[in-house]
Amino acid sequence: MRLLLIIGIGAGDPDQVTVQAIKALNRADVFFVVDKGTDKQDMVLLRQEICERYAGNRSYRMVSMPEPERDRRSPAYRQAVERWREERAGIWAEVIGAELADGGCGALLVWGDPGLYDSTLAIVEQIAGLPAMDLEFEVIPGISSVQALAARHRISLTQVGSPLYITTGRRLAEDGIPEHCDDVVVMLDASCSFTAVDPGTEIYWGAYLGTRDEILLSGTVRDVGGQIQAARGEARARKGWIMDTYLLRRAKANPA
Numbered sequence: 001m002r003l004l005l006i007i008g009i010g011a012g013d014p015d016q017v018t019v020q021a022i023k024a025l026n027r028a029d030v031f032f033v034v035d036k037g038t039d040k041q042d043m044v045l046l047r048q049e050i051c052e053r054y055a056g057n058r059s060y061r062m063v064s065m066p067e068p069e070r071d072r073r074s075p076a077y078r079q080a081v082e083r084w085r086e087e088r089a090g091i092w093a094e095v096i097g098a099e100l101a102d103g104g105c106g107a108l109l110v111w112g113d114p115g116l117y118d119s120t121l122a123i124v125e126q127i128a129g130l131p132a133m134d135l136e137f138e139v140i141p142g143i144s145s146v147q148a149l150a151a152r153h154r155i156s157l158t159q160v161g162s163p164l165y166i167t168t169g170r171r172l173a174e175d176g177i178p179e180h181c182d183d184v185v186v187m188l189d190a191s192c193s194f195t196a197v198d199p200g201t202e203i204y205w206g207a208y209l210g211t212r213d214e215i216l217l218s219g220t221v222r223d224v225g226g227q228i229q230a231a232r233g234e235a236r237a238r239k240g241w242i243m244d245t246y247l248l249r250r251a252k253a254n255p256a
């Protein structure tokens, strides 16, 4: 049997790696790294730094897995993502099957927490279902960008007895802030969807959280929305990629 550890590594700061993750890093003989192209080299470098820092006194191999191209223009978003996952699963099954020996322990280092907007678990579950793979897997949680955002702004994400809603920029643009919710965390937003909400809404925004490029801005959408758009555009142009997350908090209704 092969064993694969799915290890959450935090959202950008190597100090966010947990003791449980360090123990897991020291069990793996092979680290599988998805090669996302030059724009995302920072993320590959962080993974290498984490392996060296926390498991550097033992021998291991790094094996790269190519990333298939995703059709981002398709209007059928879900189907496009499904197709892309299928392709990824085929590549991963081939590489893991070839590089991880029977009895061996491999690891995949997942950005943030594996349970939050990440396809690793779905793909590993799929390939573990192939009898020829003879694969078991374990999950080690990580600090997500959502937790990092709250800590850096020194805020609680939840208000007394109220729910918290986590969604994507695309869904925020389509649905707005749900009626029953005052607090919404938005991830995977390529187009500043907060610009469409009530301008009195408070926004707590963070980009490249935990890294030396971190940017934090907060205020009402009316006051800081334009500033966030400008900072986001400038940083994205400079680095070639951006990862940002934000909390939207509905403005309190004026007391009668």
Ligand SMILES: C[S@@+](CC[C@H](N)C(=O)[O-])C[C@H]1O[C@@H](n2cnc3c(N)ncnc32)[C@H](O)[C@@H]1O
Binding pocket: 011, 012, 111, 112, 113, 114, 115, 116, 117, 118, 143, 144, 145, 146, 186, 187, 188, 189, 206, 207, 208, 209, 210, 211, 243, 244, 245
């Ligand atoms: C594919 S999801 C992965 C989320 C990850 N599993 C987590 O727990 O944070 C990528 C999104 O996470 C958010 N994100 C991840 N790392 C971030 C960081 N260091 N700073 C700000 N946002 C981040 C962004 O919204 C980005 O679009």
